Structure formats: C-alpha cells, structure tokens
Amino acid sequence: QETVDLTVVSGFSPTVAAVKMLQESFIPTVNEELAKTGNYEINWQEAFSGTLATPGGELEAVQTGLADVGVIVTAIHSDKIPLYLIGYVTPFTTTDMVLVHNVVDGLVEKYPAFNETWDKFNQVTLSASGIADNYIVCSAKPIESVDDIDGLKIGGIGPNLRWVEPIGGVGVNANLGNFYNMTQTGVTDAILVWGESVVSLKFYEVCPYYFNANLGGANTYAVNVNKQKWETLPEEVQSALETGAKAYSVAIGEFAATLGERAIETFKENGGTVVQIDEQERLEWAATLPNIAQEWADEMEAQGIPGNDILHDYMSAMREADQPIARQWDEN
Amino acid sequence: MAPYELGLISIGAIVALIYAGAYIAVALSLVSFVLVAMLKGTPIAVHLLTLAAADSISSQTFAVIPLFVLMGLIMSASNVGRDAYDVADHFLRRIRGGLGLATVTSNAVFAAVTGVSIAAAAVFTRVAVPEMLRLGYHPRFAVGVVAGSSVLGMLIPPSILLIIYAILTDQSIGMMFYAGIGPGILLSAVYCAGIIGMAFLLPRFVYDVDGRFADLHASSDRPRLSALDVIRKGGPLILLIVIVLGGIYGGVFTPTEAGAIGSFAALIIAIARRSLTLKSFWNVLLETGHITASVCFLIIAATMYSRALTVAGVPFWLSGLVSGEGDSFLLVMLVYIVVILLLGTIIDSVSIILIMVPLFLPILNGMGADIVWFGIVTIITVEIGLLTPPLGMACFVIKGSLPDNRIKLGDIFSGAAPFALMMLFVVALIVSFPDLVYVGRWFGM
Amino acid sequence: MANNPSTGPDEETLPSDHSPWIPGLTPAVTGMNMVGAVVVLAMAVIVNVDVLGRWLFNAPLDGAVELTEMGIVAIVYLQLAHAVAVGKLTRSEMLLELTERRLPRLNLALRLAFNLMGAFVLAVIVYGQVPRLISAWENGFYKGNPGIFRAPMWPLEAILLIGAAFALVQFLVLAWRNAGLMRDLGRARP
Ligand code: NA
Ligand code: NA
Numbered sequence: 001q002e003t004v005d006l007t008v009v010s011g012f013s014p015t016v017a018a019v020k021m022l023q024e025s026f027i028p029t030v031n032e033e034l035a036k037t038g039n040y041e042i043n044w045q046e047a048f049s050g051t052l053a054t055p056g057g058e059l060e061a062v063q064t065g066l067a068d069v070g071v072i073v074t075a076i077h078s079d080k081i082p083l084y085l086i087g088y089v090t091p092f093t094t095t096d097m098v099l100v101h102n103v104v105d106g107l108v109e110k111y112p113a114f115n116e117t118w119d120k121f122n123q124v125t126l127s128a129s130g131i132a133d134n135y136i137v138c139s140a141k142p143i144e145s146v147d148d149i150d151g152l153k154i155g156g157i158g159p160n161l162r163w164v165e166p167i168g169g170v171g172v173n174a175n176l177g178n179f180y181n182m183t184q185t186g187v188t189d190a191i192l193v194w195g196e197s198v199v200s201l202k203f204y205e206v207c208p209y210y211f212n213a214n215l216g217g218a219n220t221y222a223v224n225v226n227k228q229k230w231e232t233l234p235e236e237v238q239s240a241l242e243t244g245a246k247a248y249s250v251a252i253g254e255f256a257a258t259l260g261e262r263a264i265e266t267f268k269e270n271g272g273t274v275v276q277i278d279e280q281e282r283l284e285w286a287a288t289l290p291n292i293a294q295e296w297a298d299e300m301e302a303q304g305i306p307g308n309d310i311l312h313d314y315m316s317a318m319r320e321a322d323q324p325i326a327r328q329w330d331e332n
Numbered sequence: 333m334a335p336y337e338l339g340l341i342s343i344g345a346i347v348a349l350i351y352a353g354a355y356i357a358v359a360l361s362l363v364s365f366v367l368v369a370m371l372k373g374t375p376i377a378v379h380l381l382t383l384a385a386a387d388s389i390s391s392q393t394f395a396v397i398p399l400f401v402l403m404g405l406i407m408s409a410s411n412v413g414r415d416a417y418d419v420a421d422h423f424l425r426r427i428r429g430g431l432g433l434a435t436v437t438s439n440a441v442f443a444a445v446t447g448v449s450i451a452a453a454a455v456f457t458r459v460a461v462p463e464m465l466r467l468g469y470h471p472r473f474a475v476g477v478v479a480g481s482s483v484l485g486m487l488i489p490p491s492i493l494l495i496i497y498a499i500l501t502d503q504s505i506g507m508m509f510y511a512g513i514g515p516g517i518l519l520s521a522v523y524c525a526g527i528i529g530m531a532f533l534l535p536r537f538v539y540d541v542d543g544r545f546a547d548l549h550a551s552s553d554r555p556r557l558s559a560l561d562v563i564r565k566g567g568p569l570i571l572l573i574v575i576v577l578g579g580i581y582g583g584v585f586t587p588t589e590a591g592a593i594g595s596f597a598a599l600i601i602a603i604a605r606r607s608l609t610l611k612s613f614w615n616v617l618l619e620t621g622h623i624t625a626s627v628c629f630l631i632i633a634a635t636m637y638s639r640a641l642t643v644a645g646v647p648f649w650l651s652g653l654v655s656g657e658g659d660s661f662l663l664v665m666l667v668y669i670v671v672i673l674l675l676g677t678i679i680d681s682v683s684i685i686l687i688m689v690p691l692f693l694p695i696l697n698g699m700g701a702d703i704v705w706f707g708i709v710t711i712i713t714v715e716i717g718l719l720t721p722p723l724g725m726a727c728f729v730i731k732g733s734l735p736d737n738r739i740k741l742g743d744i745f746s747g748a749a750p751f752a753l754m755m756l757f758v759v760a761l762i763v764s765f766p767d768l769v770y771v772g773r774w775f776g777m
Numbered sequence: 778m779a780n781n782p783s784t785g786p787d788e789e790t791l792p793s794d795h796s797p798w799i800p801g802l803t804p805a806v807t808g809m810n811m812v813g814a815v816v817v818l819a820m821a822v823i824v825n826v827d828v829l830g831r832w833l834f835n836a837p838l839d840g841a842v843e844l845t846e847m848g849i850v851a852i853v854y855l856q857l858a859h860a861v862a863v864g865k866l867t868r869s870e871m872l873l874e875l876t877e878r879r880l881p882r883l884n885l886a887l888r889l890a891f892n893l894m895g896a897f898v899l900a901v902i903v904y905g906q907v908p909r910l911i912s913a914w915e916n917g918f919y920k921g922n923p924g925i926f927r928a929p930m931w932p933l934e935a936i937l938l939i940g941a942a943f944a945l946v947q948f949l950v951l952a953w954r955n956a957g958l959m960r961d962l963g964r965a966r967p
Contacts, residue, residue, distance in 0.1 A: 007643070013500050013501075013690050014690065014694075015500075015501070015502040045645060045648065046648070047642050048690060049500060049686055049689075049690040050686045051638065051639065051642045051647065051686055051687055051690075052639050052642050052643070053383070053387075054387050054388070054390075054391065056387075057383065057387045060379075060383055060387075061383065064375075064376065064379035064383065065372070065375070065376050065379065066376055066379055066380055066383065066639075066643075078921075078922050078923055079916075079917070079918045079919045079920075079927075079930075080916070080918060082923075120916070151835060153831065153835070153837070158921075158922040158925075159922055159923075161922065161925055162922075162924050162925065170831075170835055170836070170837060171839075171925060172831075172837055173842050173843070173921075173922070173925075173926075174842075177499045178392075178499070178586075180504070180505065181495065181498075181499075181505045181586060181587075182586060184504075184505065184506060185580060185581075185583050185585070185586050185587075186582075186583020186584070187583070187585065187586050187589075187831070200502075201502060202502070202504070205504060292924070295923075295924075299923075350868075350869055351869060351871070351872060352872055352887060353868055353869060353870060353871070353872045353873040353887055353888075353891060354868065354891045354894060355866045355867065355868045355891060355894075355895055356866075356867050356868055356869070357866065357867070358866075358891065358894050358895045358898050359894075361898045362894050362897065362898050365898065365901060377901075378901055378904060378905040379905060381898070381901050381902055381905060382901070382902055382904075382905030382906050382909065383905075385902045385905075385906070385937065385941070386850070386906070386909065386934070386937060389849055389850060389853065390846045390847065390849065390850050391846055392842065392845070392846065394849050395820070395845040395846055395848065395849040397849070398817050398820060398821075398848075398849065398852060399820065399821055399824065402817060402821060584828065584832050585828045585832075589824050589827075589828055591824075592820070592821045592823075592824030592825050592828070593824070593825060593828055595821050596821065596825050614814070617814035617815070617817050617818055618810065618811070618813075618814045620814070620817045621810070621813040621814045621816075621817050621852055621855075621856045622856060622859075622860065622865060624817070624849070624852050624853065624856075625813070625852060625853045625855075625856035625857055625860055626860050626865055626866060626867055628849065628852075628853045629853055629857060629860070629866070630867060632853070721869070722869055728867045731867070732865065732867070740870065740871075740874070741869055741870060741871070742869075742871055
C-alpha cells in the first residue's frame with residue numbers, strides 16, 4: 001500500500017457548510033473509494049480556518065502548490081474566473097442545487113473554456129458545486145412586498161448586489177463572516193442569504209423578517225487540484241478524487257435543501273415572520289433588472305469564449321427541468 | 333525525521349535568532365522559508381513568503397489598526413489622553429502606587445473605545461510613562477503597567493479578537509462582547525490589587541530607589557484639580573466614549589469602523605481646543621504609519637511562520653496529543669492553555685486563535701463546554717503572549733513609542749512579567765469559576 | 778524624529794545599524810514614507826465618508842471596504858524601507874548591546890549577518906512578487922465587482938514590489954556599512 005500526502009485548504013472554518021461537507025462527504029468518499037482496492041491511502045492534511053490561506057486566498061494557494069486540493073469560492077473572484085459567475089447572472093431561475101451542479105458540470109465537459117479558465121491558475125477542476133440553493137432576503141425591517149426593499153441597505157457577497165439595486169436596495173459588500181455583525185449593528189438592514197445559512201449561522205437572531213423572494217441559487221464553489229500534483233497522482237487516486245468531488249457536490253446540495261426546508265420552521269420557532277413573494281411581483285422584479293446575463297455573455301464573447309451558447313445551454317437545461325424561471329435570460 | 337519534528341526544531345531556531353538580535357520579522361520569515369523549502373522544495377517556500385506578504389493583512393481585521401492608532405495618537409498629541417489621566421490621578425494619587433492605578437483605570441476606560449491593544453500601548457506610553465518617571469516611579473514598573481493594562485483593550489468591548497473568535501466559532505458577537513466586560517473588570521481589579529501589593533511589599537520594583545532616572549524626577553507636588561478642572565479635563569474623553577459607543581450600539585457604524593470615526597471626533601475635539609497644529613497632525617500621520625508598518629510587518633512574518641507550521645503538520649500533531657477519549661476536561665484545558673502560552677512567545681494573537689481554536693473547539697464541544705466561556709479563556713491566554721519575550725507585540729509598541737532610549741526592551745519585558753502572571757491568575761480564576769464570565773451572574777441575575 | 782534629509786547626520790556618529798544619507802535612495806525612501814502617511818489619512822477619510830454617507834444620506838461609498846483593505850497593505854510597504862533605514866525594525870538588542878564595547882568585531886559580524894538575512898528574505902519576496910505583478914497587469918485583476926466598484930490590483934502589487942525592493946537595498950546598504958566598519962576596525966588594530 002502506497003501513501004499519498006494531500007493538503008486540503010479553505011480559508012473558512014468547519015462552521016461553514018462548504019468545509020463541513022469536505023470533512024463529512026469529500027474526504028470519507030475518497031477514502032472509501034481507495035479502500036476498495038487497498039492500493040493507495042491518502043494522508044490528509046486539513047488546512048482550514050485560515051491556517052494556510054485567507055478566504056479567497058485558496059485560489060493562489062492551489063495555484064502555487066502551497067496546497068494540493070482547495071475549495072475555491074468562485075463568486076468572490078469575478079475578476080479571475082468570471083465564466084463561473086453564470087449562476088449569479090441568471091437569478092430567479094432555479095432552486096435545485098443538485099441540478100445546478102449537474103448542469104454546470106455538463107457545461108464544463110462540453111465547453112473547453114471552463115477548464116482553460118483554470119489553466120491560467122495552474123489547477124484542474126474536479127467539480128463545480130454550490131450551497132446557495134435559494135437566495136432570500138433576511139431583513140431586520142419588515143418586508144411585506146418588493147416595494148418595502150426600496151431604501152434598505154442590503155448586504156451581499158458581490159455579484160448578487162446587482163439584483164437589488166434596480167428595486168432601490170443599497171448594496172453593501174459583505175460576506176458570510178460579517179453578515180451577522182453588520183445586521184446586528186444596523187450597517188445593513190437586510191442580507192442576501194439562503195435557508196441553510198440562516199439556520200447554520202443563526203441569522204434569524206438579527207433579521208427576523210424572512211422574505212422568500214425565490215431569487216434562486218447559483219454555483220458558488222469549485223473543488224480544484226494543483227496541476228503538477230494532479231499529474232503525479234496515480235490514475236486510481238485521480239478517479240477517487242473525482243468521485244469524492246461529485247459526492248461532495250451532491251451532499252452539499254442536499255444539505256442545503258434539507259436545512260433550507262427547516263429554515264422557515266426554525267425561523268418561525270424563533271419568533272420570526274416569513275413572507276412568501278407574490279408570483280406577479282417576482283416576475284416584475286426579474287423584469288426590472290438590466291440584462292446582466294447578456295452583459296456577462298458579451299464580456300465572455302469579447303474574450304473569445306462562446307458566452308451566448310453557454311448561457312443558452314444553461315437556460316435550456318433549466319427549462320427542460322421545469323424550473324420556476326421568472327425571466328428567460330437568453331431571450332432578450 | 334517527521335515533518336512535525338522539523339517544525340518543533342524550527343521553534344528553537346527562531347528563539348535563538350531572536351535572542352541573538354536578529355530583526356524579529358526577518359527571523360520568522362527566514363525560518364519559515366527554510367522549513368518549507370526542506371519539506372516542500374524552494375519554489376513553494378518562495379510562494380509561501382510572497383503570498384503571505386500580499387494577503388495576510390489585507391482584511392478589515394488589520395485595516396483598523398492604523399485607524400485606532402491614529403485615534404490614539406491624536407488624543408495624545410492634543411492632550412485629551414493626558415488630561416483624562418490627570419483626572420484619574422487626581423482621585424487615586426494618595427494611594428500607594430496610585431499612578432499605577434490611574435494607568436490601569438484610564439486604560440480600562442480607553443479600552444471601551446478601542447478594539448486593538450497596541451493603540452492603548454502607544455497612547456499610554458506617551459501619556460503615563462513620563463508622568464510616572466517624573467514622580468519617582470521605576471521605569472521598569474512604569475512601562476510594565478502600560479504593557480499590562482494595554483491588554484484590556486482586547487478584552488473590554490469593542491475588541492477585534494472577540495469578533496474574530498465569534499466569527500470562527502459561530503457565536504453571537506454581542507454575546508462575546510458582553511462576556512468580555514466582567515473579565516475585563518476582574519482583570520483591572522486584580523491589577524490594582526497587585527500594584528498596591530507590590531508598592532508595599534516590593535517598593536524597589538515600583539519606585540526608582542537607585543535614582544537611575546533622577547534627572548527626570550520632580551519634587552514639586554502637582555496642583556490639585558477643582559471640580560471644574562475635572563470636568564474640563566475629563567469631558568473630552570467622556571464625549572469621545574459616548575460618540576464611539578453610541579455609534580456602535582446605535583447601529584451607525586461597526587466596531588471595526590469605530591477607529592476612523594473616533595479619529596475624526598478626536599480631531600474635531602483637538603481643533604476645538606486649539607491643541608493640535610497642522611505640523612503636529614502631519615507628524616501624527618507619519619507616526620501612525622510607522623507603528624502600523626512595523627507591527628504589520630511582524631504580523632505578516634508571524635503569519636508566514638504559522639502557515640509554515642501548518643505545512644509541517646505541527647497543529648495536527650498537537651491536537652493528536654489531547655483527543656484521547658479518556659482525557660479529563662481539566663487536563664485538556666491545561667494542555668490548551670500551556671500550548672497557547674508557548675505559541676504566544678513567538679506568534680501573534682490572531683494567528684494563534686486561527687490555529688488553536690478550530691483544533692480544540694470540537695474536543696471542547698464534545699465535552700459540553702460553554703463556548704463563550706472558552707472564548708474568554710482563550711483570549712486572555714492569547715493576550716498574555718503580548719507581554720512575553722521574545723515576540724511581545726505590546727512591549728514592542730511601547731519600545732517604539734518611548735522617547736527615552738535608556739529604557740530597553742528587556743526592561744519592558746521584565747516590568748510586564750508581574751502583569752503576565754496576574755493575567756494567568758485571572759485565567760485560573762475563570763477556569764475554576766466559569767460564572768465569572770457573565771457579569772450579570774455576579775449579581776445573581 | 779526623522780533626520781533632515783537635505784543635510785543628513787554625520788555618518789561617523791550614526792549607530793551602526795542606521796543608514797547614511799545616500800543621494801537618490803534616501804529622498805525616494807523618505808518620499809515613500811510621506812506617501813504612506815497620506816494613505817493613512819485617506820483611509821480615515823474613506824471610512825468616515827462611507828459611514829456618514831450611509832447614515833445621513835443612505836448612500837454608502839462604493840468600494841470603501843475594498844479600498845481600506847488595499848490601503849493597509851500599501852502603508853506597510855510604503856514605509857518598510859524607511860523603517861529599515863532608521864533602524865526601527867523590531868529586534869531584541871540585549872546581546873548586541875553586551876557585545877558592542879567588549880567584542881566589537883563579533884558585534885559587527887552579527888549585525889552584518891542579520892542585515893544580509895533581511896536582504897535575503899526581501900529578495901525572496903521581490904523574486905516571488907514579479908510574476909504576481911505581471912499577472913495582475915496582463916489579466917487586469919481587480920478588487921470589487923463588475924457593475925458596482927472595481928479597483929485595479931496592479932498598482933498595489935507594484936507598491937508591494939517597489940517597497941520590498943527598496944527595503945532590500947536598504948538592508949544591503951546597512952550590511953555594506955557594517956562591512957566597512959569591520960574593515961576600519963581591522964586597520965585600527967591589525
Ligand atoms: Na476594547
Ligand atoms: Na509573546
């Protein structure tokens with residue numbers, strides 16, 4: 001039996017689902033796969049909570065070989081890997097994270113541009129996954145309808161701030177690490193989050209109004225391996241890692257869905273108010289947005305990437321899966 | 333040789349280099365480079381250094397350092413700090429070691445507006461040390477009191493360390509802030525008792541009996557303050573506290589933004605009192621930059637080293653020591669505290685929290701420990717590292733802000749030692765009586 | 778505090794880890810130091826504008842978070858070389874002071890070694906930073922988000938590179954001075 005050393009990096013701590021699922025799904029699955037033949041064993045070195053890289057620093061840590069495997073938060077690298085923002089430029093489309101993961105993985109297989117994106121950063125991607133199954137507005141002030149969002153200061157991870165600006169929301173850049181504090185202290189009135197995070201990070205304590213706007217989900221993470229390391233790995237280990245990454249994506253999607261379902265219940269138990277968006281309002285909101293998907297596709301085309309085809313394939317897959325699409329982003 | 337063994341040897345190398353007189357940041361980064369080069373090859377060692385140089389301080393956590401330092405230096409340059417200190421001194425000077433008490437008390441109050449300890453260290457070095465020397469206190473004691481009481485800044489809210497801990501462990505920041513109040517008061521009280529005790533039992537430590545700084549002593553008694561003086565001198569600081577705390581708890585800004593707002597408010601107060609010239613303001617800006625640059629360069633280097641230790645698997649090896657099923661709760665806490673104290677000698681506070689808390693949190697959680705209480709124990713223990721050689725951030729800032737070159741770094745460390753011991757005593761108290769963390773429970777609430 | 782750069786202190790009276798005044802180098806380092814102080818002021822202004830704008834006019838300053846996170850890095854590297862030049866980098870001086878009078882040769886040898894170590898570490902950082910700067914420039918990396926606020930990364934990467942490079946040169950200047958003093962010592966007592 002041969003032992004392979006692998007360092008896994010994330011700037012976040014295991015309280016965040018993406019890291020929790022690495023420990024509970026990715027690593028055990030890879031271990032199980034390898035145990036089937038018993039030829040190889042991995043000696044995992046977990047470098048979480050910022051002990052090797054800051055949140056956002058994982059990309060460079062994997063690029064330079066400081067870490068072998070990393071969970072890259074694609075949503076915070078709009079400048080480096082814009083191609084992966086596809087979920088963020090197509091809001092109001094789907095709330096099925098496992099579907100998003102399958103569709104994006106299909107796109108990665110079909111369009112070499114996805115893998116080429118990572119070439120520049122000296123890494124190979126195993127799978128695209130996500131956690132934000134369905135963005136909602138968690139607010140400290142009552143929201144009965146979309147009109148109430150006008151004038152609220154809304155915290156978001158970045159690319160999603162554009163969703164709220166057309167309806168009068170004031171965007172404030174923030175992240176999972178400081179949403180709670182900023183809302184508690186009133187720097188933000190509301191935050192763009194999803195059910196699982198509301199439960200896991202106890203957001204109901206600071207924003208008791210849950211406005212389920214069905215903004216939809218987006219691929220947020222990619223599990224990557226340093227390229228040189230990947231090339232030295234035996235095929236059996238490579239395929240075990242791929243299996244592990246797929247299992248991770250499914251597990252994280254299901255985790256988001258399970259906790260997301262409980263979110264509304266947990267919210268009410270803690271004295272919060274839950275308001276479901278009126279479907280007509282949701283359609284109107286989606287229509288107010290500038291065509292951010294088209295802007296994105298144009299920018300991709302300018303870089304020689306078939307952005308329009310990718311967008312069309314993504315939306316077609318969502319239509320085929322009967323998702324609650326409020327706006328056909330590929331049709332102007 | 334196992335990588336973690338190389339990691340342990342590297343600790344010895346750093347300590348040796350630092351005591352030999354190497355620049356501390358250089359010693360940390362050089363040893364990190366060599367350690368990672370041996371384990372993973374030179375190219376990766378280069379990346380480790382460069383990446384940490386670029387990303388380790390680029391966050392809100394560190395962006396507040398210059399802002400809080402700026403606030404402190406404006407207060408110092410415009411005599412707001414000194415006046416407040418006069419007021420505290422007015423009420424306490426008849427007690428033996430009274431100026432020490434005044435320093436602790438005014439630091440406790442200052443802690444309510446600052447989120448980082450180094451700002452308090454910089455300010456009170458300027459304000460309290462010259463006053464204490466003038467009245468015949470021993471320089472070692474004077475800098476020791478300042479070093480010791482500067483740690484209150486991180487314990488009494490707002491506090492960057494409490495915020496980092498809360499985010500890391502998914503606790504409410506408000507709850508962590510609340511839990512910092514009681515222990516902050518407790519530590520201040522223990523300091524006061526310790527100072528009075530030392531003034532009676534070890535007068536040679538407290539007062540400059542050998543006359544080493546006789547040239548600075550002034551025999552004349554200072555004028556007494558009238559009630560009006562007390563208001564005039566104490567008022568500006570109170571106003572600043574009201575603005576900063578009111579702003580934070582009134583939801584106008586975050587604790588991390590408080591430094592910038594406080595600087596602005598302090599500047600307005602200084603202008604209103606006509607106590608700050610354009611030139612002295614420019615010098616304040618230059619000096620804020622100096623303190624920030626030297627402290628942040630140390631933090632960058634300490635981050636390099638903590639990442640190198642991660643590469644060597646030292647943290648993993650450490651947690652393996654205590655994860656045994658049969659370990660008793662007290663044994664685990666004891667190991668935890670000892671390890672933090674050791675790491676505290678050479679790594680910065682934030683890095684220690686990032687390394688240690690995630691390792692021990694699952695173990696403590698499994699034992700049913702109170703995570704808020706655990707955080708307070710962690711933070712006080714981590715803060716002891718600010719006072720211990722060879723890398724003691726509070727002592728460095730004091731050295732950097734001291735106008736008098738005759739006080740050496742060694743004087744500051746030995747002056748701070750009794751305060752480090754008192755902190756350890758408070759840690760022991762809180763471990764023995766966990767309820768001490770919640771100030772409400774002191775009164776049976 | 779800072780010495781007047783136009784005249785400069787007498788080299789003979791400088792402590793042995795203090796850089797002499799050097800045409801070109803010293804004015805550049807002093808200038809960077811001053812720019813660093815301006816960045817401190819700019820950071821305070823940005824946060825105040827953001828907070829007051831948000832509070833009074835519901836209009837936060839886009840990019841305040843990104844700019845302060847970049848500002849702190851800029852301050853450190855703008856002022857690092859100056860800190861090296863004036864001997865402000867933190868160290869424990871116990872052994873150096875003990876050996877200053879009694880073992881001057883050992884003392885200078887130690888100082889020389891420590892300054893070379895500093896030069897080496899900064900050389901590593903400079904070497905690793907060059908490709909990062911090129912990559913940031915060529916790919917147009919930025920902080921922020923499209924459609925809201927973007928700040929290009931290359932100026933910051935350039936400040937890091939230039940600051941580290943000047944600090945490297947300053948360490949070499951100090952090492953050179955240590956070597957010179959050692960040579961003088963050898964001449965005085967052959
Ligand atoms: Na504080
Ligand atoms: Na220490």
